[in-house]
Each structure stands twice: as structure tokens, then as C-alpha cells.
Amino acid sequence: MSPHSEQWVTLVTHHGKGEVMAPLFRAAGWRFEILDRDTDALGTFSGDVERRGSPLEVAVAKARLAAGESRSPWWMASEGSLSSGPWGLAHDHELVVLVHGATGVVVAGEARSHDVVLVGVEVLETTSDEQMLGQLAGADLGRHHLMVVSLTHDVPARGALRTLEEVVEARRAMSAPGRRLRIQTDCRAHLSPSRGRVIEAATRDLLSRMNSSCPRCAGPGWALSSVVEGRRCAVCARPTSDPRAEVWTCPWCGERREVLLEESGVDPARCPWCNP
Structure with a gap:
């Protein structure tokens, strides 16, 4: 069967990305399935699990988790890279990939944005709760979430914190003499709507590439x-x-x-x- 007509894909995700991607692919005529697998094993935003490899390599590795689990010809996954630059300017780079199971061919879409919520403050043992909360004014709590991370990763991070009370409670539970803590945005896709918009843009870019045919072989992904x-x-x-x-x-x-x-x-x- 030609890759042109193989419009059947399995998305590998652990954090609800199908809510953003599925409507776009289905509207384009694709059969869209979702496979929940522990993609956190390939790296976490908390740093508790280090990402090994480039964003593209990790996205492809996630997609390949569908091998042997799905009969669809295409496997799909995404990987995001978020950072804070000068003057606290946030930057999000999202990659969304399709891997053709039979050939290994990879087609990738991408999007970049500064319009994402991204906060991060280190709290010392001497930092009061009031000082900490004052530094989190841009966290957009209620729509976005926070996590408390040990900078030495000696204890697991506590995430999905939606209220200031939950943040204070998690900080106190994780505090220990000499332990450095950081309060930061929980960037997992299902907890960050501003990141979700960038994932949506990358998905649209991927579909655009799949609708672009090579002038030589007519395969999709000419870009x-x-x-x-x-x-x-x-x-x-x-x-x-x-x-x-x-x-x-x-x-x-x-x-x-x-x-x-x-x-x-x-x-x-x-x-x-x-x-x-």
C-alpha cells in the first residue's frame, strides 16, 4: 500500500496530547488511535529522569513504543523543549513526528513560541512562604500547574499542583536540611494549556508536510x-x-x-x- 493512502496513525502519549492532535488528524481524514505508554522513562521536565538524545531522537523513540503494540502503519509522538532566556523570556520548541513502521521514514513538524507560561524559582531554607508565593505571580495557577523539584533529585518531584496551598504543602513535605528546592511550571502537556497551543501548531505543520508530495517519488513529507x-x-x-x-x-x-x-x-x- 502506498504511504499516500495509509492514513492510519497511533499516537504514543502519557499526558493527554491526543486531545490536541486527534481532532486535527481526524478532520484531515485520518484514522487516529491513542496508545498510553510511560514516555516519562525517556525524560521528564522535572529532571528526575534525564533526557538522553536530541529532541528528535527522543520523539522518534517514543513513537517506536508502538512497535508490536499497534497495527497502524504510522506511529506518532512529540517532544518539547522549554527554556527561559534573558529577562525571563520563555521559549518553547515542539516537535511532532510520524514514523512509518515498515520503512522507518520519519516526517517531523515543528513550532516555536515565546507565548508560554514558564516560571521557576529556587527557594532556600530561609525563604518564607510569603516570599516564595510572591515570586510565582506569573504562574497562572488555576489554568496551569506547578511542581516542586529537588535540584539534587534525591527525592521525586511533586507535580500537578493547582493551588498555592498545594505548593506550600509540597514544599514543606520535601524540605530537608541542605536540600535545594525549585518551584517551577509543570510543563506536562495536559497541565499546560499554553504549551498545548504550540503542540497544536506543530501538529498543523506536520499535516501540512504530509500534504506536500516529493516532485521525484511523490512520497509525502516534501518540505x-x-x-x-x-x-x-x-x-x-x-x-x-x-x-x-x-x-x-x-x-x-x-x-x-x-x-x-x-x-x-x-x-x-x-x-x-x-x-x-
Whole structure:
């Protein structure tokens, strides 16, 4: 059977991602099934279980948990990477992958956003409950959840905390002389609606890629994979880091094509020679 017509997928998840993904795939005509497996064994946001491998490698490993468990031709999973940058600016990068069981071909969609709730504060033994709660003003409790984590991971994290009272109780239960604790957003998908929106965007990107066929073999997943730098400065005509071409690739046959971008010159303000 051609991969074009194999619109049957099993999502491997432990945290309710099907609520976001299933409606999109079913609306596109896919048969969509969900397999609950302990994906936390591949890494947790608390850090109690270290993620080993890149986000793409972990997402593929999650999807492969469906091997031998599902008869669907496609297996699906996702992996998120959340971090806080300068001035506390949050960043979420979500990958959603389809793995074709018979061939091992991987098609991945992605999305990035700064519009996610992400807080994290370290609390010392001398930090009062009032000081701690004052530092959690942006936690959006009630819609989002928090977790208490030991920075040495000597005791399991306590998550799914929805009220300030639950946070205070968990902090007191985990406190011990010399133990450093951190209160942070519980980023598991079913507990973070702002992350859910990014997962939805990545899922839409994946479906868009599956609707794009390779001009050589007609396999689904023909997509932009990288860019070629070297667009020239409008003033000095030297190459810059701005892209001069897009690279489109096929996950099935390996076809690769460069698509040249418009040749207008780069603003000299972005030129490393004119504006070092």
C-alpha cells in the first residue's frame, strides 16, 4: 500500500496530547488511535529522569513504543523543549513526528513560541512562604500547574499542583536540611494549556508536510529542511548570513533541491562588513 493512502496513525502519549492532535488528524481524514505508554522513562521536565538524545531522537523513540503494540502503519509522538532566556523570556520548541513502521521514514513538524507560561524559582531554607508565593505571580495557577523539584533529585518531584496551598504543602513535605528546592511550571502537556497551543501548531505543520508530495517519488513529507546563507549586501556586495536559497528535501528518496530566493540586496545594517 502506498504511504499516500495509509492514513492510519497511533499516537504514543502519557499526558493527554491526543486531545490536541486527534481532532486535527481526524478532520484531515485520518484514522487516529491513542496508545498510553510511560514516555516519562525517556525524560521528564522535572529532571528526575534525564533526557538522553536530541529532541528528535527522543520523539522518534517514543513513537517506536508502538512497535508490536499497534497495527497502524504510522506511529506518532512529540517532544518539547522549554527554556527561559534573558529577562525571563520563555521559549518553547515542539516537535511532532510520524514514523512509518515498515520503512522507518520519519516526517517531523515543528513550532516555536515565546507565548508560554514558564516560571521557576529556587527557594532556600530561609525563604518564607510569603516570599516564595510572591515570586510565582506569573504562574497562572488555576489554568496551569506547578511542581516542586529537588535540584539534587534525591527525592521525586511533586507535580500537578493547582493551588498555592498545594505548593506550600509540597514544599514543606520535601524540605530537608541542605536540600535545594525549585518551584517551577509543570510543563506536562495536559497541565499546560499554553504549551498545548504550540503542540497544536506543530501538529498543523506536520499535516501540512504530509500534504506536500516529493516532485521525484511523490512520497509525502516534501518540505523545507534548511537554508543556504550568502545573500549579498546591497552596498558592498559581499556575502552575508542572510539566506540566498531554501533547501527542500524528501524523507523517502533523498531528493534535494535548492530554491533561490529573491536577489534583492541585504540591508547594510545586517552586513558584517558594513556594520561589524
